[in-house]
Amino acid sequence: MEPRHTISVWVDNTPGVLSRVTGLFSGRGFNIESLCVAETMDPAVSRITILSTGDEQIIEQIIKQLHKLINVIKVVDLSELDHVEREMALVTVKAEDKSRAEVLRIADIFRCRVVDVSPHTYTLEITGNHEKIGAVLSLLKNHGILDEVRTGTLAIQRSKKD
Amino acid sequence: MKKMTGAQIFLECLKREEVKHIFGYPGGVVLDIYDELTRHPEIRHILVRHEQAAAHAADGYARASSKVGVALVTSGPGATNTVTGIASAYMDSIPIVVFTGQVPTALIGNDAFQEVDIVGITRPCTKHNYLVKDVNQLAYTIHEAFHIARSGRPGPVLVDLPKDIIQARTVPEFPKEIKIRSYQPTYHANPRQVKRALEMIMAAKKPVLYTGGGIILSNAAEELRVFAEAMQIPVTSTLMGLGGFPGDSPLWMGMLGMHGTYCANMAVSESDVLIAVGARFDDRITGKLSEFAPHAKIIHIDIDPSSISKNVSVDIPIVGDCKDALHQLYDLLQDKPPRDWAEVRAQWLDTVHDWEKRHPLTYAWSDTVIKPQYVVEKLWELTKGEAYITTEVGQNQMWAAQFYKFKRPRQLMTSGGLGVMGYGFPAAMGVQMAKPGATVIDIAGDGSIQMNIQELITVVENELPVKIAILNNSYLGMVRQWQQLFYEKRYSSTPMRAPDFVKLADAYGAVGLRATKPEEVVPVIQKALETPKPVIMDFRVEPEECVMPMVPAGKAMHEMLLA
Numbered sequence: 219m220e221p222r223h224t225i226s227v228w229v230d231n232t233p234g235v236l237s238r239v240t241g242l243f244s245g246r247g248f249n250i251e252s253l254c255v256a257e258t259m260d261p262a263v264s265r266i267t268i269l270s271t272g273d274e275q276i277i278e279q280i281i282k283q284l285h286k287l288i289n290v291i292k293v294v295d296l297s298e299l300d301h302v303e304r305e306m307a308l309v310t311v312k313a314e315d316k317s318r319a320e321v322l323r324i325a326d327i328f329r330c331r332v333v334d335v336s337p338h339t340y341t342l343e344i345t346g347n348h349e350k351i352g353a354v355l356s357l358l359k360n361h362g363i364l365d366e367v368r369t370g371t372l373a374i375q376r377s378k379k380d
Numbered sequence: 381m382k383k384m385t386g387a388q389i390f391l392e393c394l395k396r397e398e399v400k401h402i403f404g405y406p407g408g409v410v411l412d413i414y415d416e417l418t419r420h421p422e423i424r425h426i427l428v429r430h431e432q433a434a435a436h437a438a439d440g441y442a443r444a445s446s447k448v449g450v451a452l453v454t455s456g457p458g459a460t461n462t463v464t465g466i467a468s469a470y471m472d473s474i475p476i477v478v479f480t481g482q483v484p485t486a487l488i489g490n491d492a493f494q495e496v497d498i499v500g501i502t503r504p505c506t507k508h509n510y511l512v513k514d515v516n517q518l519a520y521t522i523h524e525a526f527h528i529a530r531s532g533r534p535g536p537v538l539v540d541l542p543k544d545i546i547q548a549r550t551v552p553e554f555p556k557e558i559k560i561r562s563y564q565p566t567y568h569a570n571p572r573q574v575k576r577a578l579e580m581i582m583a584a585k586k587p588v589l590y591t592g593g594g595i596i597l598s599n600a601a602e603e604l605r606v607f608a609e610a611m612q613i614p615v616t617s618t619l620m621g622l623g624g625f626p627g628d629s630p631l632w633m634g635m636l637g638m639h640g641t642y643c644a645n646m647a648v649s650e651s652d653v654l655i656a657v658g659a660r661f662d663d664r665i666t667g668k669l670s671e672f673a674p675h676a677k678i679i680h681i682d683i684d685p686s687s688i689s690k691n692v693s694v695d696i697p698i699v700g701d702c703k704d705a706l707h708q709l710y711d712l713l714q715d716k717p718p719r720d721w722a723e724v725r726a727q728w729l730d731t732v733h734d735w736e737k738r739h740p741l742t743y744a745w746s747d748t749v750i751k752p753q754y755v756v757e758k759l760w761e762l763t764k765g766e767a768y769i770t771t772e773v774g775q776n777q778m779w780a781a782q783f784y785k786f787k788r789p790r791q792l793m794t795s796g797g798l799g800v801m802g803y804g805f806p807a808a809m810g811v812q813m814a815k816p817g818a819t820v821i822d823i824a825g826d827g828s829i830q831m832n833i834q835e836l837i838t839v840v841e842n843e844l845p846v847k848i849a850i851l852n853n854s855y856l857g858m859v860r861q862w863q864q865l866f867y868e869k870r871y872s873s874t875p876m877r878a879p880d881f882v883k884l885a886d887a888y889g890a891v892g893l894r895a896t897k898p899e900e901v902v903p904v905i906q907k908a909l910e911t912p913k914p915v916i917m918d919f920r921v922e923p924e925e926c927v928m929p930m931v932p933a934g935k936a937m938h939e940m941l942l943a
């Protein structure tokens with residue numbers, strides 16, 4: 219598989235900007251694996267985090283083409299820098315009789331929070347990087363996942379430690 | 381200051397942008413603007429007969445004048461009709477601003493009468509676009525639109541104007557300056573990169589300058605000539621760059637690419653340093669990518685970073701205006717110990733001239749049938765190479781590129797990137813508006829001319845003495861050529877009847893002339909050039925002539941089919 223890149227894009231917080239960004243990806247045949255967007259501390263600016271795949275040349279084009287959009291203020295390929303990534307998932311798992319304790323044990327090991335309980339299910343909140351969430355979901359699958367929803371990846375650069 | 385309506389602000393803004401001509405077509409939601417136009421005699425509105433023509437005319441106007449071309453149309457169908465013209469300007473990086481009317485803001489999204497999301501439709505084919513939702517933003521938005529259209533890598537900008545905004549009143553503030561924090565094109569090339577480039581060029585044995593539309597857009601022809609002559613580097617150019625280097629210079633190799641000269645394509649294939657200036661490595665140039673300029677280190681000067689290393693990986697990227705970069709290269713050269721570059725280059729230039737002699741651009745003469753290339757040659761001769769030439773698309777376009785020897789930048793207007801049949805004639809109207817006294821000729825095909833033939837009445841009405849030279853081969857010739865070469869001559873849907881163009885010209889109040897034999901070509905052209913009115917010249921040419929040389933699709937550029 220081609221390497222994954224986590225790209226942070228600061229944009230003007232005005233209508234239509236998101237469709238300019240996504241339209242660029244679809245129009246030029248670039249991949250979007252996931253996408254997160256929300257306002258920053260400055261309400262005039264939004265920050266988009268895009269997870270994409272592609273070889274070096276494609277990623278270079280993605281970054282240059284994003285820069286070319288008039289509403290794009292800044293683009294950073296976080297994969298090139300020391301950074302932290304997080305995703306979140308909400309999962310409703312079947313939990314009856316003996317499996318109730320087992321599901322809780324998994325939740326505990328991976329530091330998930332139980333956000334809803336019913337006699338037959340637990341709903342868990344899982345946060346972590348892409349791989350961790352994948353791992354938890356595959357463990358829970360054995361118990362029966364009734365519903366699940368995931369965010370895209372959020373990422374931030376680590377501060378210098380010196 | 382007193383209150384003004386959106387329509388008044390709109391026209392005041394155009395005045396401030398020094399707009400003298402608008403190409404347009406009215407309709408319901410822009411009535412107020414058209415009404416206001418009656419109070420602005422300093423702005424001339426040319427009523428086209430199809431909105432596509434308004435966009436192409438603005439494009440031709442922009443290319444000939446180096447100003448921003450302007451089109452104005454109504455909502456819905458008026459707006460969608462401009463899309464082909466906008467897309468063509470986008471592909472060729474031409475600065476135009478298209479104003480479209482829109483339904484009142486309260487109705488947007490309601491499937492209102494003649495509503496269309498033109499901002500959504502044109503998002504991928506404009507440099508930027510706007511929907512104005514507040515009359516207080518109108519003046520600023522228009523100023524920003526012109527700024528974006530003309531700066532950096534130029535391109536089309538669309539401004540969508542809802543009817544209630546056009547009618548609203550406010551005390552406007554006209555901005556003097558534009559500052560967009562997210563948009564600051566790089567004009568000044570990085571001196572360190574320029575220095576590395578010069579060193580590479582100085583060490584080269586077989587350098588080639590490959591220039592493109594960027595030379596025209598940045599008015600860098602003089603800098604190019606000075607630098608090429610100083611270092612004795614042979615020059616080739618894309619279709620879009622023709623006129624950017626004098627066609628009579630001994631360093632000139634002609635156009636490169638699919639229908640480029642043998643010499644230019646061989647020189648690029650053999651070069652050891654390829655200096656690309658304002659050109660974007662289009663697939664019509666490179667042919668089979670893996671075999672493009674296989675021995676060359678590549679230097680690429682372009683104002684748009686995304687043009688660099690898009691198709692071909694580049695050794696020395698230089699982001700900046702080509703005028704600035706060429707200037708720096710030349711200045712830096714002056715600091716070096718002088719060398720006799722003519723002597724250094726003698727062997728390489730000999731090789732180049734030998735290719736030139738071996739396979740010049742040529743065609744088989746006929747005493748009985750008019751050869752299309754002959755028509756273009758005579759057009760060139762009889763206009764002394766001074767005419768503004770627009771082209772349609774297809775064989776006519778390639779013959780115009782090959783056989784009209786362009787002297788100056790901005791002399792050729794052609795839809796290169798999108799290849800729009802129907803571009804040439806409306807573009808010629810735009811050129812004639814920008815250059816009132818000049819000879820303007822649309823070199824056309826019998827197919828293409830029928831795509832915007834309705835504009836004949838526009839040129840008659842506005843007394844624009846545009847000349848149309850139809851290379852009438854009774855075919856969609858370029859497509860037929862591919863069928864002949866690659867589909868065993870199965871001419872599927874390419875033979876084509878055309879109307880009687882002479883009668884048609886007459887019906888519109890223009891002048892129609894016809895030539896069916898070679899000896900009639902010169903008198904017809906002479907007559908046309910003497911006629912101070914729009915003229916159609918119908919040249920009945922050899923129907924199955926092919927444009928040669930040709931690099932077949934997917935082949936390397938040295939694998940040309942020759943005449």
Ligand SMILES: Cc1cc2nc3c(=O)[nH]c(=O)nc-3n(C[C@H](O)[C@H](O)[C@H](O)COP(=O)(O)OP(=O)(O)OC[C@H]3O[C@@H](n4cnc5c(N)ncnc54)[C@H](O)[C@@H]3O)c2cc1C
Nearest residue numbers: 592593594598618619637638639658660683702796797799
């Ligand atoms: C039927 C047909 C056949 C064709 N055959 C050929 C052919 O044989 N040969 C050929 O050459 N073309 C041919 N074309 C045209 C081709 O499709 C492209 O339009 C053309 O090659 C592109 O030219 P260009 O590279 O100069 O780029 P342009 O489209 O002119 O782009 C200009 C480049 O310059 C840059 N630029 C803009 N302003 C500046 C500045 N101020 N400073 C620096 N850089 C700047 C831009 O960013 C861009 O990268 C054909 C077209 C048709 C329709």
Ligand SMILES: Cc1ncc(C[n+]2csc(CCOP(=O)(O)OP(=O)(O)O)c2C)c(N)n1
Nearest residue numbers: 774775776799801825826827828856857858
């Ligand atoms: C709007 C549009 N439709 C289709 C094409 C595809 N096309 C390219 S060249 C060509 C033939 C043009 O015929 P004509 O104008 O007679 O020119 P010729 O090649 O015969 O000189 C066609 C159909 C195009 N370029 N533009």
Ligand SMILES: [Mg+2]
Nearest residue numbers: 825826855857
């Ligand atoms: Mg034809």
